Amino acid sequence: MQKTINDNSGLVIGNELGKTLNNKLPSNTDLDTGNPFSGGNDGADAGKEAYQTSLALLENEIINILLLAGQDNSVDWLKEVIEGHLKITANTKRERIAIVGSGFENGKDNLDTIAKHTFNSDRIIFTAPGIQVTGKNQTDKLPGSYLAAAVAGLIASLPVQASPTNKTLSLGGLSSVFNTAQLEKLVSNRVLAVEKRDGFRVVKGITTNDGAWRQITTRRIVDYAIYGVRSACNPYIGKLNNERVRGAMKATIDAFLSRMVNDEALVGYELSVSATRRQEIDGEAIVALTLKPTFSIDFIKVTMYLG
Template sequence: MAEEILETIIPGTYVRVRAEGLIRAGGFAVGNIGIVGTARIQAVDDNGDPETGGDGSPIFDTSIYGRTFVLSDYASARAQLGEYDALLNAAGAVTGQLNLVRALQVAYQNGARTVFARALSPTPAPNRTAYEEAFAELIKDDVNILIAPELTPDEATAVLNPLLVSAENNGKDLIAVVGGDVDTTDLTGFLGAVPSNDTGRLIFATPGVYSFDAAASEEVALPGQYTAAAVAGLISGLAVQSSPTNKVLPGVTRLTQRFAYGEMAQLVSGHVLALEERRGVRVVRGITTHTGAFAQVTTRRIVDAAKRGIRLSADPFIGKLNNQRVRKTLYGAIASFLDTMVSAEALVGYTLEVTATRDDEIAGRAIVNAVILPTFSIDYILVTLNLQ
């Protein structure tokens, strides 16, 4: 059925359909994780038996490299990417080479749902360029939260921060979680080196966590980088308006470090997302490394969700008539989406207007001005006791 009446030559009834009033934003993901790490799996033959070389050494499947896996649970990660190796050697030194699935275990134990993963070969050890190239491919998919648990905080920041900036400039809003251990003997120096992002897209989590190592059949202390996987898993399972503050990490039973009150106060004041053992392992305060408007994780995620929903509402109107009728339906589509955010308690309220002057119409512009009021969480409860 044509939307427009193109000609009226033969007598009859001609119908014009104007369907703009039915345009609405569809659903979209807000907690998909993107991860890059080392993995290896043995190849199998047509009978499903493991392949070996002439000397009996295993032949590994190289097809897992250079592609993105969409994983929904830990079992599928193991099946497609292989098992991880023991993290520690007999002397207690970190020697594990297959760490992607190890990080996925931590993420899924703490609430991760959909994960987009890219594997790197452990031999030779991947360099920064390998991670940059893998993440550049990964962000082409529908990911929201990036983690690189095998990289040190400095390395992860160097790889992820430019991606966050370029992705935002290209209309894709992401956050990244970086983890690290704390040097409490030089807390000032540590806090001075905490990475930052000008738009609140970087979260720095600490300290390290304990996790069961299936390869070694024992619980091991994971370096602080892997805390990023735990925190990313927690955040991915939360609605954008639900703060990580005071939330329990279900897959973590104890931490590698415990902080005194003064140390914890400095970490939180330094915009570090710190964990503590208090009736389980909890997030002390869900904050980013940003010192401005986007200090709260929820503020960053709510605004990103609003931006994406408005884009999805408005994009179908590209190419439509720029007149009062169509702008009114554009207003309705955006307002409908923002209403859902209000009903979900992600927003307290909003104001919206869609306008265009004659010059705007000639230039092909429709101007949308929106003021949104994000919801905030309770961080402090102040009690006054009056005695009588």
């Protein structure tokens, strides 16, 4: 371990433990059985069932971003597992988005394979290419699953209305540096591509959806609004279903949405809270909401005339 650290890191120096510290280390045994640890491979052999079991444990948690660590699009079961999990969580009011990275073919990025991905969801982001990491004595190229982790960190650091478009990532390098035509091919095929330009920048912050939910910010703004409206309504469950209580609930929702407008996440909104006499008897209150989210500038067209 000491040699590995010293050979690959310019920031950390490894030294052997002295006798005093070594004697204070806990015993290398399982606390339940007392048996020695057998060691492991950091989950390298985890397959479809292991990930499905793990994701099932997260189904009831409030999570915004999903990432399958170490798994890229070259894994044949990944699409099925992610899409299944996202469908379950969307139906149980635990909406989230997933970020998936491109895989390698013969140890390198294949532009055509990346562009032919089959993801088509407003809740899935597909990133490319991979990244390059440099240790003290060697340089390695890693697949897009590692870039996906960096993109996840970037998105998590931004307000919902802030687009990752043109934002920089802290990377050592890219496994492939695509030219303008290649980047255009990726973006037109719904890939969140990263380019080398004054650092390493996200070309366009998009999901794999080709419709109204194309921008990542649209999906995040609406999810945030859904969560906020649910939270605003929750205290009123169990209270009287009359005009006064419904008016108070409308005011609470109004305050939340007004903050979203002030934060420039929304351009505007329309809100009504109502109930017919039949709905009052059935214990129902209806919240009708129309949102007008903001959209980010993905590119600028300049027209110049010479006079």
